[in-house]
Amino acid sequence: MQHSQKPIHRTPLSPMIEIKRIGHVGIQVPNVEHVAAFYENIVGLEISDRVDGSIFLRCNEQHHCLGLYPAAERGLHHLGLEVHDATAVECVREALRELGLEPIPDEDPHPGIGESVCCRDPDGNCLKFYEGMHHVDRPLLPREVQPVKFGHITYHTIDLKRTLAFYIDVLGFRLSDTVEGNMLAWVRCNQDHHGIAFLNDGQAKVNHYCFDLTDWHAIKETCDHLKRNQVPIIYGPSRHGPGDNIFLYIPDPAGNVIELSTEMLQVSDELSYRPQDWPNAPGTVDVWRAMPAPQHFLDGNGRDFHDWSAGSAVIGAGWHVLEAGDFRALDPAAQITTPTPELPEFTIDIPKFTLGAKNPVDHVKALIRADRRFAAGTGLAAGVDIAVQVHGTAANPYDADPDDPRLGSGSIALIDDSAGIVLNFEISNRRIMALRELFVVSAPAGAADSVKPMADPVMIDLLIEPGSWHRYEIRYYPGDDALLAPGPDRAEWYVDGELVHAVDWVATIDPPAAPVIKPARFTVNMAIFTLLDDLSDGRGGTIPGLDPGYEQTLFGQGVTSRWRNLEVTEIADKWHLQKEG
Ligand SMILES: [Fe+2]
Numbered sequence: 001m002q003h004s005q006k007p008i009h010r011t012p013l014s015p016m017i018e019i020k021r022i023g024h025v026g027i028q029v030p031n032v033e034h035v036a037a038f039y040e041n042i043v044g045l046e047i048s049d050r051v052d053g054s055i056f057l058r059c060n061e062q063h064h065c066l067g068l069y070p071a072a073e074r075g076l077h078h079l080g081l082e083v084h085d086a087t088a089v090e091c092v093r094e095a096l097r098e099l100g101l102e103p104i105p106d107e108d109p110h111p112g113i114g115e116s117v118c119c120r121d122p123d124g125n126c127l128k129f130y131e132g133m134h135h136v137d138r139p140l141l142p143r144e145v146q147p148v149k150f151g152h153i154t155y156h157t158i159d160l161k162r163t164l165a166f167y168i169d170v171l172g173f174r175l176s177d178t179v180e181g182n183m184l185a186w187v188r189c190n191q192d193h194h195g196i197a198f199l200n201d202g203q204a205k206v207n208h209y210c211f212d213l214t215d216w217h218a219i220k221e222t223c224d225h226l227k228r229n230q231v232p233i234i235y236g237p238s239r240h241g242p243g244d245n246i247f248l249y250i251p252d253p254a255g256n257v258i259e260l261s262t263e264m265l266q267v268s269d270e271l272s273y274r275p276q277d278w279p280n281a282p283g284t285v286d287v288w289r290a291m292p293a294p295q296h297f298l299d300g301n302g303r304d305f306h307d308w309s310a311g312s313a314v315i316g317a318g319w320h321v322l323e324a325g326d327f328r329a330l331d332p333a334a335q336i337t338t339p340t341p342e343l344p345e346f347t348i349d350i351p352k353f354t355l356g357a358k359n360p361v362d363h364v365k366a367l368i369r370a371d372r373r374f375a376a377g378t379g380l381a382a383g384v385d386i387a388v389q390v391h392g393t394a395a396n397p398y399d400a401d402p403d404d405p406r407l408g409s410g411s412i413a414l415i416d417d418s419a420g421i422v423l424n425f426e427i428s429n430r431r432i433m434a435l436r437e438l439f440v441v442s443a444p445a446g447a448a449d450s451v452k453p454m455a456d457p458v459m460i461d462l463l464i465e466p467g468s469w470h471r472y473e474i475r476y477y478p479g480d481d482a483l484l485a486p487g488p489d490r491a492e493w494y495v496d497g498e499l500v501h502a503v504d505w506v507a508t509i510d511p512p513a514a515p516v517i518k519p520a521r522f523t524v525n526m527a528i529f530t531l532l533d534d535l536s537d538g539r540g541g542t543i544p545g546l547d548p549g550y551e552q553t554l555f556g557q558g559v560t561s562r563w564r565n566l567e568v569t570e571i572a573d574k575w576h577l578q579k580e581g
Pocket of ligand 1: 154
């Protein structure tokens, strides 16, 4: 494809369509309130409207630059393309009809705009053409960082040639730049170098969307603000070659990638602008440092779903999560109640959740983490009284009776997230499982062996009455050796004070590959989820294969779990390693 050789000013097939600007984006997210709070507090937008569970946010006098729509999964709701007036909307409607592109229904609420019409692009993305957006008279509240306008969106596209034909020939966009002919392309509808970009990789989804900041100083302020709020910067700050803009990328809590950018190249002279075909090299997207972009960002994921190391987005550093007392619930939808002297019960209520097969972040959603860490080698015991009830009624893919009390389950785990040891205690209402797992913290993202189960699970059949209280406890006795060198260790699992399983082992853990050798720290995790391991036909379950991805072990139901008398005790009097701090 030789776009760089084409005439510089194109005449669209349908000259009636003229896009004024990329005005806003509508994004579907699972937890609208939670995500909106992030855009307010971290990105610096301001909520301007709420309609039927959707939240609209603005960054200037225009009614909104971002719409958040409730949905089970994150994804594009629509891209807002502003046209000049109501007549222009009618022209779009007519032009689409002429081209055989029937407008699609536009039923979701959309305050702040006038007439509009929607269609789908060749990848199925919903485009909303609308006339001028309402102005909000009241001034914006001062914020530490404040974007000034919606910038652009970058899509993955199935077929770049087909997509460019649509955006250029039908919608009147102009080609701004490409990489290697057809790997990437940037297009513009006004003098901003790009309003839309496309990654040609056979997928149809959003890679990221961008809000523009005033200047380089605002980028600096933003970086400081992100650091103060523990929001990781995925990539940048640096300068892009195509577009010449300074950029940085951050994740939002739903897993979207957001770009914050400034100094985009202005194409003020359409007649003399020539698109450039850039090489596929790190220096093209990262001019200052030529650093390759992380894979999860290239995939359009704000979080690295494979990174289980301490402080990673998967585990939750930098994420706003529900907090109560010493505990943090990594599922923002979870309601947690901390114990009081009158009622020494720690209650977690997760109204509904979905734990996917191969998506660790879904697994994490049901984890409740004690916000305490311990130096390794202390010798630890963690124990709780647990009663679990399942109250969900949602359909599930395994035809399991959602009211079957056997499906209720809980677990406690001691996790050393630097050495990669998990001592786990999984409890369903009929069985318990003690297991020691090893996972490899330093495995490359996406590596199939990033979680390696070890081979000493023990199943014990018990008849546990649904909702009854039992005390489950793990004790860990480290040896005298240095943590990452061979040496003896012991772990014990107790039910109601009775030893049900013990493991002695000699640590032969491969030290994590650089750069993640961290001080060893244990975290006490508790998880609640529904297990399929008791299903009569034997489908799923953590028992038979110890599936490293927990495939088919979990699915979404509402669960209430009550944890009584939680204790975390140090059981040895000497430090195994230097105590941190
Ligand atoms: Fe971008």
